[in-house]
Amino acid sequence: xxxxxxxxxxxxxxxxxxxxxxxxxxxxxxxxxxxxxxxxxxxxxxxxxxxxxxxxxxxxxxxxxxxxxxxxxxxxxxxxxxxxxxxxxxxxxxxxxxxxxxxxxxxxxxxxxxxxxxxxxxxxxxxxxxxxxxxxxxxxxxxxxxxxxxxxxxxxxxxxxxxxxxxxxxxxxxxxxxxxxxxxxxxxxxxxxxxxxxxxxxxxxxxxxxxxxxxxxxxxxxxxxxxxxxxxxxxxxxxxxxxxxxxxxxxxxxxxxxxxxxxxxxxxxxxxxxxxxxxxxxxxxxxxxxxxxxxxxxxxxxxxxxxxxxxxxxxxxxxxxxxxxxxxxxxxxx
Amino acid sequence: xxxxxxxxxxxxxxxxxxxxxxxxxxxxxxxxxxxxxxxxxxxxxxxxxxxxxxxxxxxxxxxxxxxxxxxxxxxxxxxxxxxxxxxxxxxxxxxxxxxxxxxxxxxxxxxxxxxxxxxxxxxxxxxxxxxxxxxxxxxxxxxxxxxxxxxxxxxxxxxxxxxxxxxxxxxxxxxxxxxxxxxxxxxxxxxxxxxxxxxxxxxxxxxxxxxxxxxxxxxxxxxxxxxxxxxxxxxxxxxxxxxxxxxxxxxxxxxxxxxxxxxxxxxxxxxxxxxxxxxxxxxxxxxxxxxxxxxxxxxxxxxxxxxxxxxxxxxxxxxxxxxxxxxxxxxxxx
Numbered sequence: 230x231x232x233x234x235x236x237x238x239x240x241x242x243x244x245x246x247x248x249x250x251x252x253x254x255x256x257x258x259x260x261x262x263x264x265x266x267x268x269x270x271x272x273x274x275x276x277x278x279x280x281x282x283x284x285x286x287x288x289x290x291x292x293x294x295x296x297x298x299x300x301x302x303x304x305x306x307x308x309x310x311x312x313x314x315x316x317x318x319x320x321x322x323x324x325x326x327x328x329x330x331x332x333x334x335x336x337x338x339x340x341x342x343x344x345x346x347x348x349x350x351x352x353x354x355x356x357x358x359x360x361x362x363x364x365x366x367x368x369x370x371x372x373x374x375x376x377x378x379x380x381x382x383x384x385x386x387x388x389x390x391x392x393x394x395x396x397x398x399x400x401x402x403x404x405x406x407x408x409x410x411x412x413x414x415x416x417x418x419x420x421x422x423x424x425x426x427x428x429x430x431x432x433x434x435x436x437x438x439x440x441x442x443x444x445x446x447x448x449x450x451x452x453x454x455x456x457x458x459x460x461x462x463x464x465x466x467x468x469x470x471x472x473x474x475x476x477x478x479x480x481x482x483x484x485x486x487x488x489x490x491x492x493x494x495x496x497x498x499x500x501x502x503x504x505x506x507x508x509x510x511x512x513x514x515x516x517x518x519x520x521x522x523x524x525x526x527x528x529x530x531x532x533x534x535x536x537x538x539x540x541x542x543x544x545x546x547x548x549x550x551x552x553x554x555x556x557x558x559x560x561x562x563x
Numbered sequence: 564x565x566x567x568x569x570x571x572x573x574x575x576x577x578x579x580x581x582x583x584x585x586x587x588x589x590x591x592x593x594x595x596x597x598x599x600x601x602x603x604x605x606x607x608x609x610x611x612x613x614x615x616x617x618x619x620x621x622x623x624x625x626x627x628x629x630x631x632x633x634x635x636x637x638x639x640x641x642x643x644x645x646x647x648x649x650x651x652x653x654x655x656x657x658x659x660x661x662x663x664x665x666x667x668x669x670x671x672x673x674x675x676x677x678x679x680x681x682x683x684x685x686x687x688x689x690x691x692x693x694x695x696x697x698x699x700x701x702x703x704x705x706x707x708x709x710x711x712x713x714x715x716x717x718x719x720x721x722x723x724x725x726x727x728x729x730x731x732x733x734x735x736x737x738x739x740x741x742x743x744x745x746x747x748x749x750x751x752x753x754x755x756x757x758x759x760x761x762x763x764x765x766x767x768x769x770x771x772x773x774x775x776x777x778x779x780x781x782x783x784x785x786x787x788x789x790x791x792x793x794x795x796x797x798x799x800x801x802x803x804x805x806x807x808x809x810x811x812x813x814x815x816x817x818x819x820x821x822x823x824x825x826x827x828x829x830x831x832x833x834x835x836x837x838x839x840x841x842x843x844x845x846x847x848x849x850x851x852x853x854x855x856x857x858x859x860x861x862x863x864x865x866x867x868x869x870x871x872x873x874x875x876x877x878x879x880x881x882x883x884x885x886x887x888x889x890x891x892x893x894x895x896x897x
Contacts, residue, residue: 272726273719324684346680350658350687351725355718357688361695361711370699373707377695384689385607391685392606 241561244286247554250546251294254303258290258311265312265363273355280323280340280352288448288554289314289419295554296423296437298547303427306367310422313360317380318415320356323349372422379418386410395475397497401482405446412452413445436538440551443535448558450528453478454521455562457508463562469508475500479527480520481511487518528559575897578620581888584880585628588637592624592645599646599697607689614657614674614686622782622888623648623753629888630757630771632881637761640701644756647694651714652749654690657683659721706756713752720744729809731831735816739780746786747779770872774885777869782892784862787812788855789896791842797896803842809834813861814854815845821852862893
């Protein structure tokens with residue numbers, strides 16, 4: 230396998246169909262990222278090429294473009310903003326993989342396992358700052374402010390999550406706040422940027438931002454379910470990392486809140502012990518208390534809300550895809 | 564010791580005198596950082612308070628303010644930009660300490676040794692993004708562009724340095740390029756921002772930016788000398804990290820380029836062996852070939868150049884301090 234920066238083909242055929250109305254723009258985003266990140270220094274070039282293969286779904290750039298299309302059409306700023314969102318996402322994935330001691334991402338060794346944590350720190354910083362450079366080059370103070378505020382919220386969410394490690398009293402409200410910040414914010418920002426640069430009204434920018442927020446929350450809930458219940462070979466990344474990092478997610482928060490006292494204690498014992506068998510040991514408890522069904526039901530509520538945010542948009546192919554993406558988010562196995 | 568964000572008193576009395584013309588503004592910078600970073604989440608608040616004590620000299624904010632004063636006076640944007648530069652610097656220090664496996668910084672345990680690498684990654688990201696938020700809030704696209712470009716160059720320099728680890732053929736030109744990018748860029752940016760927001764002409768912004776660039780190069784050369792020759796108790800941070808990380812710096816590059824073949828081989832043997840005694844073992848070679856004097860002479864050339872960049876500024880107390888800072892940079896032991 231020869232590492233290249235090209236990721237014009239999204240990981241899943243389902244996504245390729247969803248992105249069809251913006252396929253040409255997605256290619257341009259890919260091209261912009263490739264040219265913006267090219268480096269004359271071989272060490273940097275290799276690291277960047279490799280790191281940029283680790284994303285995959287490219288949902289955030291697709292949302293920038295589809296929201297633009299849904300409000301009339303895309304302009305060059307959409308391509309830039311889509312690249313910015315993907316760079317920010319990739320940078321945060323690379324830093325996340327340090328946080329999670331993850332070894333695999335999108336069926337590839339993570340940067341920290343192939344190089345080391347130090348390379349991951351620097352590469353993430355390099356991509357973050359490249360994103361800011363591209364964003365600032367557009368000349369829109371509003372966009373700079375939105376992007377900076379969003380990424381700051383993402384970091385705040387990540388820090389809150391880190392602070393909550395090993396806290397087995399974490400409740401659903403705090404969990405929702407954390408995933409809203411750490412995940413949904415970038416979805417919301419992507420949609421807001423897409424709407425803004427298509428000349429959307431303040432209300433349209435707001436509604437599409439809320440659509441992104443709801444979609445992002447649903448996405449993260451499903452991600453957290455997959456981390457507990459997914460198949461590593463299918464998902465293509467290290468799973469069970471939340472348990473290793475003593476991170477409570479929705480299925481477990483629900484389980485702990487509804488389990489009978491004796492079983493609750495057994496679950497806590499499993500959570501607190503070391504070793505790799507926790508995922509398996511927890512499985513019967515999660516089944517018995519419908520923890521996964523419950524989590525999917527919550528995700529579906531957010532999806533319903535996301536779809537309602539689109540109510541007042543004019544009919545278009547892009548709008549249909551924004552609606553269809555919501556279904557992908559809750560049915561995906563990758 | 565109770566950690567607070569207050570760092571209104573710089574580490575050294577010499578600096579307090581140098582910063583005298585902008586003492587009140589420095590206090591406002593401190594106040595702005597404190598209020599901008601306050602968090603309702605206790606884990607974040609503690610981490611931020613602690614992390615922000617690890618800087619020390621506050622040279623970058625002082626340069627923003629003194630350059631502003633030297634061109635007529637400071638406005639509120641100077642306070643913000645000074646805080647931005649200090650936040651960026653602090654973020655990069657925190658990420659650097661991961662890179663260097665450093666245990667001590669400014670006589671305190673580093674974030675990575677007191678918490679862990681993961682906390683350092685997130686805290687650095689949080690401070691970086693806070694800096695961008697503050698910068699964007701000013702409403703100047705030019706400032707956003709300058710800052711983004713500068714930090715990106717810093718990251719590029721850090722990555723080049725990482726790629727050059729263990730490369731005992733690194734020459735002086737490449738070393739200069741690396742320290743120009745990783746260190747001098749932020750000095751140059753600080754001075755440019757200070758000049759710009761005081762209404763300086765394009766030429767004045769350029770000359771003060773070059774002053775910062777020269778000053779930053781001299782600063783880093785002296786830093787690299789101190790890492791090899793300094794006293795850990797005085798400098799207040801882990802030293803010898805360059806050797807541990809197989810980073811060649813100017814004294815060693817010079818030594819390797821002028822030593823007789825037999826002695827050159829001995830030096831390479833010392834560099835390539837493990838253990839903590841390398842600093843001591845290299846000392847006689849560095850002495851014999853005047854590696855430190857040579858490095859100081861190069862630093863002094865940059866200082867002379869920096870002073871010439873100030874030639875056309877109108878006389879003022881701030882100008883005197885910009886001149887005096889150059890002397891501090893090459894005579895400091897901390």
